[in-house]
Amino acid sequence: MILYDLVNARRAHFSPNSWRVRMALLHKGLPFEVRDVLFGDIPSINAGGDKLTIPTIDHAGELVTDSWAIVHYLDAEFPDTPPLIAPGAPAHVLKFFQYWVQTSLHGPIGRLILKDLHDSLDPADQAYFRASREKSYKQTLEDVQTGREQRVDAFRKGLQPMRLALGHGPYIGGEQPGYADYLAFGAFMWARTSSPFPLLAEDDIIHAWRERCLDLYGGAGRKEPAA
């Protein structure tokens, strides 16, 4: 099993969607190796005739792309490993959670760290990143990130449903971590590897949850070079 994953200048893996998959593979105890790529490498990688997207796994020659599809693939191919999406359960509420992560974590976190993220990239990737992100945000990276000290409170306040859910146990998944945890944790690994900006107050229950997630599976998250 090969996981294609992006690295920055410090060779830290920063893609939030790849962290979902990486934690999913660890959850299942499946061995895998990581193939590091830069944004600039992507066009030259043969991904079965399609442009490579991150994350992609290569399982004995079969390429599977998109974190949600990969998770379904892993549950189907490895039925004897701990499931990520409980069998018989409707996956829709988990999919809602993924959208919540997208709108309440990825969206605001991007606007808090985007310039730092650019600066953390391999110099060869910085021009591409700036051009593509400034086109999509319709602002300079500097303007996107500015004023973050004033905006971080609104971000923290928006995490209230997650905070309430963590009142029931150490993980969103309950006593044991589950794919919901990995969805949210991926967003925090994206920030951790890209920016020193403190996203969470130290007395926040979500901060304690993130510490627990950093320790999972031999400290996979904690070992990754932080910004």
Place this chain on the structure above:
Amino acid sequence: MILYDLVNARRAHFSPNSWRVRMALLHKGLPFEVRDVLFGDIPSINAGGDKLTIPTIDHAGELVTDSWAIVHYLDAEFPDTPPLIAPGAPAHVLKFFQYWVQTSLHGPIGRLILKDLHDSLDPADQAYFRASREKSYKQTLEDVQTGREQRVDAFRKGLQPMRLALGHGPYIGGEQPGYADYLAFGAFMWARTSSPFPLLAEDDIIHAWRERCLDLYGGAGRKEPAA
């Protein structure tokens, strides 16, 4: 099966948490009768020695209170009816969704309709409602509701994860409605029975979802007197 439920001056049932339970009972096809109560009746109702809270069900003499506990009770007592929480599935992500409903629907909707809700109540309940809510909001009902025309856009924007989830099918639960739908729908029934204020734009995919929910189970929601 008896469901104790609050009514307003038009005898409309407005409690969002009762609507969850009502839809859950309909989902399972369980017959039930409704015992209408006013806030002012609650202290005089014998609920097994405890103060009655809404919703409470009385199932052959067994009182069960709290919507989340009721749903688990119904799944356990009636295993041959359609489940609300899929067997074997971790309920935690659904619980997260309930917290999201609490923070992204109940919270902002309350601040958009609170004065209307007061005005819709039976006159006997209005003084209690004003005193208790003004104590909890630390504002007059009028001040809580004021400026809603400017605030409704932020409310609508906050529904984005639900909007994205509804891009996959007619219900949050997928092809068929599930308890996640009833959690969200309860909040909209609370508003519909209490206030004429338009919460959703007519071209919003969530508006179309709400229309579908109003038609479920013989139009249970649509038949309820709207404000």
